[in-house]
Structure formats: C-alpha cells, structure tokens
Amino acid sequence: xxxxxxxxxxxxxxxxxxxxxxxxxxxxxxxxxxxxxxxxxxxxxxxxxxxxxxxxxxxxxxxxxxxxxxxxxxxxxxxxxxxxxxxxxxxxxxxxxxxxxxxxxxxxxxxxxxxxxxxxxxxxxxxxxxxxxxxxxxxxxxxxxxxxxxxxxxxxxxxxxxxxxxxxxxxxxxxxxxxxxxxxxxxxxxxxxxxxxxxxxxxxxxxxxxxxxxxxxxxxxxxxxxxxxxxxxxxxxxxxxxxxxxxxxxx
Numbered sequence: 001x002x003x004x005x006x007x008x009x010x011x012x013x014x015x016x017x018x019x020x021x022x023x024x025x026x027x028x029x030x031x032x033x034x035x036x037x038x039x040x041x042x043x044x045x046x047x048x049x050x051x052x053x054x055x056x057x058x059x060x061x062x063x064x065x066x067x068x069x070x071x072x073x074x075x076x077x078x079x080x081x082x083x084x085x086x087x088x089x090x091x092x093x094x095x096x097x098x099x100x101x102x103x104x105x106x107x108x109x110x111x112x113x114x115x116x117x118x119x120x121x122x123x124x125x126x127x128x129x130x131x132x133x134x135x136x137x138x139x140x141x142x143x144x145x146x147x148x149x150x151x152x153x154x155x156x157x158x159x160x161x162x163x164x165x166x167x168x169x170x171x172x173x174x175x176x177x178x179x180x181x182x183x184x185x186x187x188x189x190x191x192x193x194x195x196x197x198x199x200x201x202x203x204x205x206x207x208x209x210x211x212x213x214x215x216x217x218x219x220x221x222x223x224x225x226x227x228x229x230x231x232x233x234x235x236x237x238x239x240x241x242x243x244x245x246x247x248x249x250x251x
Contacts (some may be wrong), residue, residue, distance in 0.1 A: 049150065052147060058151070059090050059091075059156060061156050062160065063157065064159060074102060077156075080227065082110055089116075091114035095148065153234045155183065172217050187219065197218075
C-alpha cells in the first residue's frame with residue numbers, strides 16, 4: 001500500500017505539474033519525419049564506413065572512462081597501444097573519450113601512429129581527448145556502436161563499467177551468431193575478467209543458456225607479448241563480407 005501524498009508521488013515519478021496539450025502527428029508529418037530520420041541514419045553509416053576505409057588494419061580499444069593517468073589500467077592501455085602502432089603498424093580506434101580511450105589514443109599518437117576517434121555529438125559538449133589524429137562525429141549511438149565493431153582485426157577490452165560490459169557482450173554475441181567474421185576478443189586486466197568468465201560459467205553455462213564453446217569466443221590475457229602475437233596472427237580483412245539476409249552464414 002502506498003502512503004505518499006499526490007504531491008510526493010508526482011515528485012517521485014517526475015510527472016508534469018499540469019496536463020500538456022499534445023496534438024498527434026498527421027500521417028504526412030509522420031512519413032516526412034520518418035524519411036528524414038532514415039536519410040540521416042543512412043548518411044551517418046555511409047560517412048562512418050568511408051572514414052574507416054582509410055585504416056585497413058586496426059585494433060579497437062574499450063574500457064572505463066573513469067581512470068586517468070597513473071592508474072594501472074590507463075598506463076597499461078597507453079603502453080600497449082603504443083606497441084601496437086609502433087611494432088605492428090596498426091591503427092588504434094576508440095570512442096574518442098576519456099579514460100581507457102584517452103590512454104589508447106595517447107599511446108598511439110606518441111609513437112606516431114594513427115590515433116582514431118569515433119566521437120558522439122551530445123547536447124552538452126562531449127569530453128573528447130586531446131590525442132586524436134583523425135576523428136569522425138556521430139549523432140546516433142547505435143551507428144557509432146556498429147562502426148566501432150566494423151572491420152577491426154582485434155578488440156581489446158580493459159576493465160570498465162556497464163558500457164564496457166555492454167560492448168563486450170554485444171561483440172561476443174555478434175561472434176556467436178556469426179554476424180561478424182571471427183576476430184579476437186581479448187580481455188585485459190588482472191582479476192576483473194576472470195570474475196566475468198566465472199559469472200558466465202556459473203550463471204549461464206550451468207543453466208544451459210549458453211554452450212561450452214561460447215566461453216571460447218573471448219580470450220583473457222594480460223601478457224603484452226601474447227596479446228601482440230594474437231593480434232599479429234589474426235587475418236587482416238581485405239573486405240567485410242556481407243551475405244544479405246541469409247540466416248547463420250556459417251560457411
């Protein structure tokens with residue numbers, strides 16, 4: 001039973017103080033708005049894909065936005081990104097923001113490599129890090145998200161929050177469902193990802209909601225030499241295959 005007054009209830013659920021007069025869109029207005037939205041989405045995807053064509057060999061970094069210079073994860077990402085650009089000649093791609101993204105871009109730029117950012121336009125200015133050599137802006141989060149998973153030779157995930165876990169699980173799901181070609185998903189960070197794998201094993205595998213081989217879709221690795229070896233051994237994609245609407249294009 002609820003004992004809140006009406007005023008307390010309104011404040012708690014963020015209801016307007018008075019009824020707002022709303023006029024539904026007409027069919028013509030709805031059609032026009034839909035066409036404008038479709039055009040903008042299509043334009044954004046085309047712009048993003050063309051931009052990424054300039055970087056045929058790349059590694060995408062993900063991780064917390066809350067770490068800074070001096071944090072072990074920040075320093076590790078900076079060092080590793082520098083080695084990836086210097087020793088392997090790969091571009092480093094991030095979302096262009098702070099934290100692990102900044103660290104990876106910083107390491108790439110410091111070694112003279114391509115430090116690429118896929119940034120997002122927000123109502124208030126995005127915190128874009130100072131270490132990008134090239135970047136492209138997105139309005140829609142979902143188109144930016146697709147482009148971050150597009151054509152990379154490897155994905156590197158450092159410890160992070162809900163956003164990092166979202167990106168990680170989405171990329172693993174894309175691999176599981178054969179929506180993207182096989183690509184290394186490397187989870188970096190002592191202790192953090194071991195707990196993640198154990199959660200999947202105890203709560204998903206034991207309930208039979210995933211298969212044992214699904215736990216092999218990612219690799220937990222903290223040794224930089226082994227990480228570089230995995231990236232170097234991954235095939236470089238000359239193109240991104242698209243097989244239309246076929247289901248489970250396994251072959």
